[in-house]
Amino acid sequence: TSSKIKVDFDQSTGVAVMRLQSPPVNSLSLDFLTEFCIATEKLExxxxxxGLIITSSQPRVFSAGLDIMEMYQKSPERCAEFWRAVQEMWLKLYGSNMVVIAAINGSSPAGGCLMSLTCDYRIMADNPRFSIGLNETQLGIVAPFWFKDTMANTVGHRNTELALELGLLYNPSEALKIGLVDQLVPEDQVLATATQTMTKWLAIPAHARQITKSMMRKPTIDKLTSNREADIKNFVTFITKDSIQKSIGMYLEMLKKRKG
Ligand code: CO8
Structure with a gap:
């Protein structure tokens, strides 16, 4: 039985709704990612x-991205295990044969944005307080090439260059404008709209759609699968550097201070 993820599968429609429920902010810890991958694999x-709809049970947050504590003062072995799990999540979602729709009912920075980007379609709550983007540089860290590729495949080279260099977090209308999300709806209609959209997608002959999806995404996926170990090594070397640990420590301080 899973606790951080709740899956409701409707046999009659063939659609599963996955609710991320890891308080307070659905950060992607090793435990979370492990559960996530098992649940997704089972559905796959x-x-x-x-069809799979991913949404959040937490108020105001879809996912806060990678659990920063997993990258702070951890052993190289543990960092490697964590990074392999992050890769696995991305590979499972980006290469899924299912129609995957993100029902983004809250903020979705960094890894949360990545998760959204792997979906076939993104619907976001039209609340100006919410934000989405790959803000890694703001933490003093660098989004890996496959984060960058996923973003570029979605919003193009120039938007990605701006977004990643500046670590931009977009409000919903800005995100819609650059194509980072596909549709904005009032907060209470995110899930219903995702369900309606799913019906449309599932009306397309599945085999043709799956081959087309694979044709679009395979080169990007192959790039990681053929460089997986090097990518892990690169992450571990980078993240365990004193200077990077210092940046992460300062960012954590800033997150705490910002409160209240
Ligand atoms: N990891 C761990 N803890 C977190 C995270 C996180 N990503 N985000 C928030 N928290 C913690 C906060 O510190 C806080 O803890 P506490 O209660 O102990 O003070 C608690 O969760 C609640 O957070 P907030 O009070 O900030 O909640 P809000 O509802 O006000 O805001 C947000 C929610 C918008 C999600 C906000 O918390 C936020 O902006 N969080 C930071 C998000 C972020 O920057 N994530 C980046 C993670 S890095 C990543 O995903 C990709 C890394 C790629 C690595 C590449 C290296 C080579």
């Missing part, structure tokens, strides 16, 4: 499951 292997 279930022939009767054709």
């Amino acid at each position: 292997l279930d022939k009767s499951c054709r």
Whole structure:
């Protein structure tokens, strides 16, 4: 039984709704990612499951991205294990045969944005307090090439260059403007709209759609699968550097101070 992730699968529609429920902010810890990958794999292997909607049970936050504590003062071995799990999440989602729709009902920085970007379609709550983007540089860290590729595949080279260099977090209308999300709806209609959209997507002949999806995404996926170990090594070397640890420590301080 999973606790950080709740899956409701409707046999009659073939659609599963996955709710991220890891308080307070659905940060992607090793435990969370492990559970996430098991749940996704199970749905992927279930022939009767054709669509997956991902949403959050937490108020105001879709996912705060990678759990920063997993990258702070951890052993190289632990960092490697964590990074492998992050890769696995991305590989499972970006390469899924299911139609995957993100029902983004809250803020979605960094890894949360990455998770959204792997979906086939993104619907976001039209609340100006919410933000989405790859803000890694603001933490003094660098979004890996496959984060960058996923972003560029979605919003193009120039938008990605601006977004990543400046670590931009976009409000919903800005995100819609550059194509980082596909549709904005009032907060209480995010899930219903995702369900309606899913019906449209599932009306397309599945085999043709899956081959097309693979054609679009395979080169990007292959780039990581053929460089997985090097990417892990690169992450561990980078993240365990004193200067990077210092940046992360300062960012954590800033997160705490910002409160109240
Ligand atoms: N990891 C761990 N803890 C977190 C995270 C996180 N990503 N985000 C928030 N928290 C903690 C906060 O510190 C706070 O803890 P406490 O209660 O002990 O003070 C608690 O969660 C609640 O947070 P807030 O009070 O800030 O909650 P709000 O509802 O006000 O705001 C936000 C929610 C908008 C999600 C806000 O918390 C936020 O902006 N968080 C930071 C998000 C962020 O910058 N994430 C980046 C993670 S890095 C990443 O995903 C990709 C890294 C790629 C690595 C590449 C290296 C080579």
